[in-house]
Amino acid sequence: xxxxxxxxxxxxxxxxxxxxxxxxxxxxxxxxxxxxxxxxxxxxxxxxxxxxxxxxxxxxxxxxxxxxxxxxxxxxxxxxxxxxxxxxxxxxxxxxxxxxxxxxxxxxxxxxxxxxxxxxxxxxxxxxxxxxxxxxxxxxxxxxxxxxxxxxxxxxxxxxxxxxxxxxxxxxxxxxxxxxxxxxxxxxxxxxxxxxxxxxxxxxxxxxxxxxxxxxxxxxxxxxxxxxx
Amino acid sequence: xxxxxxxxxxxxxxxxxxxxxxxxxxxxxxxxxxxxxxxxxxxxxxxxxxxxxxxxxxxxxxxxxxxxxxxxxxxxxxxxxxxxxxxxxxxxxxxxxxxxxxxxxxxxxxxxxxxxxxxxxxxxxxxxxxxxxxxxxxxxxxxxxxxxxxxxxxxxxxxxxxxxxxxxxxxxxxxxxxxxxxxxxxxxxx
Numbered sequence: 001x002x003x004x005x006x007x008x009x010x011x012x013x014x015x016x017x018x019x020x021x022x023x024x025x026x027x028x029x030x031x032x033x034x035x036x037x038x039x040x041x042x043x044x045x046x047x048x049x050x051x052x053x054x055x056x057x058x059x060x061x062x063x064x065x066x067x068x069x070x071x072x073x074x075x076x077x078x079x080x081x082x083x084x085x086x087x088x089x090x091x092x093x094x095x096x097x098x099x100x101x102x103x104x105x106x107x108x109x110x111x112x113x114x115x116x117x118x119x120x121x122x123x124x125x126x127x128x129x130x131x132x133x134x135x136x137x138x139x140x141x142x143x144x145x146x147x148x149x150x151x152x153x154x155x156x157x158x159x160x161x162x163x164x165x166x167x168x169x170x171x172x173x174x175x176x177x178x179x180x181x182x183x184x185x186x187x188x189x190x191x192x193x194x195x196x197x198x199x200x201x202x203x204x205x206x207x208x209x210x211x212x213x214x215x216x217x218x219x220x221x222x223x224x225x226x227x228x229x
Numbered sequence: 230x231x232x233x234x235x236x237x238x239x240x241x242x243x244x245x246x247x248x249x250x251x252x253x254x255x256x257x258x259x260x261x262x263x264x265x266x267x268x269x270x271x272x273x274x275x276x277x278x279x280x281x282x283x284x285x286x287x288x289x290x291x292x293x294x295x296x297x298x299x300x301x302x303x304x305x306x307x308x309x310x311x312x313x314x315x316x317x318x319x320x321x322x323x324x325x326x327x328x329x330x331x332x333x334x335x336x337x338x339x340x341x342x343x344x345x346x347x348x349x350x351x352x353x354x355x356x357x358x359x360x361x362x363x364x365x366x367x368x369x370x371x372x373x374x375x376x377x378x379x380x381x382x383x384x385x386x387x388x389x390x391x392x393x394x395x396x397x398x399x400x401x402x403x404x405x406x407x408x409x410x411x412x413x414x415x416x417x418x419x
Contacts, residue, residue, distance in 0.1 A: 063365065064396070067343055067350020080345040108348030111399035 038202055039173055045097040047120040049090060053128025061122045062129055064112055072133045077140035079183025086135035086179060086228075088170035089127035095175075096123050103199040135179035135228040142182040142221025146214070150222030153215060157207045158223075166226040173201075179228035185220040247312040254304055258297075263320040268375035269297075275322030280367040281314035284391075293391045325371035325417035336415030339408055347403045352412065355396075360419035370419035377413035 041049075062073070065084075069075055073084030084092065098104040100113055111117075118126070155164075162168055166178035177185060191197040193208045193216065211219070252261045259265045263274030273281065287293040288302055289310075305313070327333050341358070343349040352369070356362055360370030369377065383389035385401040392398060401409070 060365075063355055065354075067352065067354035068345075068348070076345070078345075111395060112350065114394065117394035117396065 036199075038199065039094060043097075044100075044115075044120045044123070045093060048093045048097065048123040048127070051121050051124035053089060053124035053126075055125070055129040055132050058122075058125035058127070058129030061118060062126050064117060065126070068109070068112075073130045074136070074138075075181055075184065077138075077181055077183075079140060079181045079185075079187060082184045082188075083135075083139060083180050084130045085133035087130055087176055088168055088173075089124075089131040090170050090173055091168065091175045092127040092130055093123055094173050096127075098199050104197055135176070137179070137228045139179050139224060139228065140181035140183055141224045142186075142217065144221060144225075146218040147222050147225065150218035150220070153211075153219045154222050158219065161201075161204065162223075166223055177223045178226040180224065182220055182224035185223055186216060189216045189220055245312075247309045248316060250304060250309070251313060251316050254301055259317075262323075263317045264323040265373070268373040269379065270373075271376045272322060272325075272372055273317040274320035276317055276368050277362045277364060277366070278314045278318035279364045280362065281317055282310050285310045285313060287391045293389060322368075322371050325373065325419070327414060327418035328374070329414055332411050333414040333418050336408075336411035336413065339404070339412045340415050344403070344408065349400060349403045349408075360416055369416045372413075372416055374410075374413045374417050377416055378409055381409045381413070 062069075065073075068081045069084050070081065073087075075081045075083035075085075095104065096113060099106045099109055100115065102110075161172070161174045162177050163174075166176065168174040168176040188197065189208060189211075190213070192200045192205060193211055195205065208216075251259075258267065258270040259273050263272060263276070265272050284293060285305060286307070288295075288298060289305060289307060339349065340352045340360075343351040353360075355366040356369050357366070360368060362368035362370075380389060381397075381401045381404065384392065384397045385404075387398065390398065404412070
């Protein structure tokens with residue numbers, strides 16, 4: 001059954017890839033709650049998830065990405081480019097393929113991550129490389145004025161998925177949040193709340209829907225201070 | 230003219246035809262040691278062999294077009310590409326000349342950090358911090374400003390479209406003319 005699924009998706013791949021290039025970008029409502037299945041297992045995502053990632057090869061391929069995401073995927077403290085170091089491989093694969101397919105809008109990155117630049121095996125290699133990079137404690141932090149409330153919100157609404165220490169869960173595609181830059185966490189939390197980030201986990205959207213901007217700041221600040229390890 | 234130049238290479242009993250091509254025909258613009266002195270003609274000395282091979286193949290097969298180079302391409306045979314590339318890669322690159330240090334400093338920031346607002350990645354990620362390149366990306370260090378600027382403008386207009394995945398076309402589209410001048414000035418000093 002599983003192999004058959006894979007074969008089907010392999011055959012469908014060229015078609016999917018060309019649709020992703022020439023078709024109009026799917027709208028936000030199409031993903032998550034708008035009828036489409038969250039994190040549907042198909043096409044190149046399945047292929048990359050099934051491939052054995054080679055971290056040494058990934059370090060080389062990552063050159064294409066490093067001009068923005070910086071050495072070892074450290075990202076930038078100002079949040080313009082997220083930290084990728086230490087992120088779970090399946091999470092990276094899901095996000096990269098979402099960005100490639102236009103499910104998650106990212107105009108800046110698209111020309112450098114298209115199918116004519118990296119293939120499914122490259123994605124698996126890069127993910128293996130990044131997942132093994134150390135998460136260093138030099139990430140950008142929030143202002144620090146409402147951390148206690150941020151901690152309460154986090155324990156109540158977020159820890160079930162992202163974990164008590166923000167380590168996420170690879171097998172379930174829950175991202176690691178610890179060690180991430182504050183301003184990126186805040187931007188993504190807001191985008192997910194506002195329904196602007198396509199193919200976002202619908203339960204996460206539910207969990208964060210009622211948050212005010214102040215709540216988002218408090219919880220992101222707390223998360224940015226979780227031990228990075 | 231070919232004979233004395235070829236004889237100058239001591240290890241060769243008979244003149245090597247590919248080296249002779251480089252030191253007679255190509256030298257008119259690129260110089261025998263690949264350190265061109267005319268700013269519109271690229272320096273080839275110390276350039277990555279893999280990159281040179283790709284460019285020569287692209288020229289021969291029409292994927293890269295340039296009316297100045299074109300008349301001389303009939304003298305290049307596909308089987309000579311490897312040796313020509315190895316010849317220039319083995320030459321010692323001479324330094325470039327920075328004419329405007331202030332502009333070069335502005336260029337350093339683009340080279341190392343890119344431009345976040347416009348989504349320009351830092352050049353160093355691919356071309357390496359000192360501009361030496363590697364087997365996957367060309368050397369830029371010490372290149373003439375005029376040539377670098379011309380290539381960036383050609384990538385931007387699509388006149389040059391032989392870059393895999395359109396990487397350089399996308400990057401050049403995101404740079405202003407002023408940023409291109411600045412980064413070319415910095416590259417000349419690497």
